[in-house]
Amino acid sequence: MSIIGTKAAAEINNKVVILAAGEGKRLRTKKKNETKAQIKVYGLSLIQRAILSAKKAGLSNFIVVVGYKKEILVSHLKKLSKIHDLNIEIVENPQWEKGNGTSVYACHDLIKGNFFILMCDHLFDPSILTELSKNNLPENGAILAIDKNIDKVFDLGDATKVQDQDGSIIRIGKNLKSFNAVDTGIFFCTPTIFAALENAFSERKHSLSDGIARIINLDKMKAYDIGNKFWLDIDTEKSLKYAKRALLSQLNKISEDGFISRFVNRPISKRISVMLSYFPISPNIITIISFVTGLMAAFMFIKGNYFFTLFAGLLVQLSSIIDGCDGEIARLKFQGTPFGAWFDTILDRYVDTAISIGIGYSFWLTHPGVLPWIGCILALVGFILTSYLKKEYFRRYFEEMPKSFIRTLIKRDIRLFVIFMGAIINKPYWALISIGIISHIGIGWSFLEIYFRKNHSRRM
């Protein structure tokens, strides 16, 4: 597991209005005592995901507008407020059936400054909110986050379309014929929206889009293009399934995963993570399970016979796979912490140590003497320093170490896989030594590479 930048962005004080009053006819939950907002995706309800995404973006004051089956939803919200230590105000909208504009309007007494509007049934990348909040709100206007990748929008027919011109929105509606973007349901508004909605209501129009149309007429409606960031409106059973797949596919860490991680470990670990997501198991517990699995592997190596060695090898690979699950669960369930990432990294090094000792010991049983131990120590130090090198680089250069082929070869997923393979052919010690030698070559290579790349040679 490895998460960078889980530090919440600087606290933004704006309130967040979440619209959760509607019935959601197209996606009925199977349980009677549950609203659409409570449908769970990997252990978290849709509204919980909306709230936690906003929290991750640094927002902390929530107003949830309820209507349909409000008692049931309110009791769910009370639970969430307790679990996540959140400030959630509840606003009832008895007129919810008229349109979602009435739900926004229902909050007008509670809101003084600028605020965000979110939909309870939309998934979105928290960085959309962070970026949106950096835009300057037009005076007496609003900004809508829009998606210009129309081809990739899941259910375009049902989406609210938007025509954007040089960063200003000039038309909005479900049935626009000409449009170049889609409304993501994420708004950043001044309180002007309430006057705009009153104006729309006076013409018996009650949707939020009707209010927005009034702001467009005043030329005060800006657009923020989210680029390739993820969002999804969950309206149907089909989109719910798509959401699950989309969240899973985001778990691959394309920039960091080694070859084995990507093609062997992730496909398995993601399945395990999905299963685990339905239970209240924290990522740190999974870190400990991976650690214990690694220690067990080390003990199995000690026995020395092929049966145990093979079993040990399998446990090594299993530990490597489970090592991916803690990060996956953390990302799936908004449970990532710097502590978790730090703790996991250190325990990984202890597992490397235990496995090396186990393999060294079993080899020493048949090859007594000092050399097996020295080889074992050097290999182990190579493993640890390969990783150490990168951390120290980050601390000195304030950036991640550049990628290089040789460093890709000695990533942990590959190291452990080589040991697993070594166990299969009953040569775990030689697998250990080989990968150890490559590690030291990689370290030496890194010195040369960085020395010349950073052009320090001129100053030496």
Next chain:
Amino acid sequence: MSIIGTKAAAEINNKVVILAAGEGKRLRTKKKNETKAQIKVYGLSLIQRAILSAKKAGLSNFIVVVGYKKEILVSHLKKLSKIHDLNIEIVENPQWEKGNGTSVYACHDLIKGNFFILMCDHLFDPSILTELSKNNLPENGAILAIDKNIDKVFDLGDATKVQDQDGSIIRIGKNLKSFNAVDTGIFFCTPTIFAALENAFSERKHSLSDGIARIINLDKMKAYDIGNKFWLDIDTEKSLKYAKRALLSQLNKISEDGFISRFVNRPISKRISVMLSYFPISPNIITIISFVTGLMAAFMFIKGNYFFTLFAGLLVQLSSIIDGCDGEIARLKFQGTPFGAWFDTILDRYVDTAISIGIGYSFWLTHPGVLPWIGCILALVGFILTSYLKKEYFRRYFEEMPKSFIRTLIKRDIRLFVIFMGAIINKPYWALISIGIISHIGIGWSFLEIYFRKNHSRRM
């Protein structure tokens, strides 16, 4: 060696005028073909120090005003420009004897925007320039860096005094009777200074202070208080000696040095560094010398008899002492690089490894079996992970790990000193094991401490 933040501050484009035209009567150099600006302090000339300090603050365009013995100084400047890859313009001031105002004025054709003025014979902390440049220059005015710690000014009698009122300078002069600060000789100016100097010249006043006095009259002269930052005007033989002591005393890294570093290693390493500073030896070479000394220590341990063990222990301590010199030289001579700090840190871990293997081997000679090796591996891993823990913490939390008593106990200076002591009493293995056990306790303690301090327990 350990240097954080040697990355130059964001490039500031302002030019830097360095006044080096004067004779410096009170501090005559002993060599005939040398000006005052060329007097060396720890291998670098005074003007070289001024230039490199400004470079470290992110400044890169220099104008040096020459006058007295100009040919000699110019040839020195050409050398500097080559060695440090710098852009140095030379301006001759034939009127230099009239006063240093004429030297500033001599640059007026070369300067369009705002610029800095420095004295060639002043040492100063580069962060003074960084901070000064963050101040808003008053329109048609200037800012002078001032020192309010009057009691600590080295040669107060000769200093230019200043009276500051709420951040504005209201009087300046060598003979002020009432004053509350001292002129550090570091200015940040708009080109207005040239008109002010012309005005002063018309009244036959030719010092920079006379020009500044005109800006004061227009109420456009601001002050920037440098606080406790270091600066020193080198005017006499006495102040030169004081400068050398002051630079040395800055080499202690009070925030980072462990107990042994501070009271045993630094006093010795500083003397070695002073000697080395006169030779063209780069910090990276010293890193390698410390590394080789450590490897030699490891080989000495292998022999196993008391004489060699004692010698090995001495080499361990010597390696630890030399390990301080690379950073000291780097700071004394502006040679610090992130590469150097990174390289040094990794080589230190290899030395730790070699010493542990050496000690483990010698113990195994008299205590054959597997346990000596397992103990040795665990101790070594404890050493490396103690350090690894901190790097990974920095990467996850974007801040240095908080200090704690137990982590102070297992710093490298102390670890190596314990091994040195162990060698003296001929028990290096037990010294290794003891400090290894404490290392692992320290790591476990760190987990608990950070877990509860960061309050992640609520989320687990």
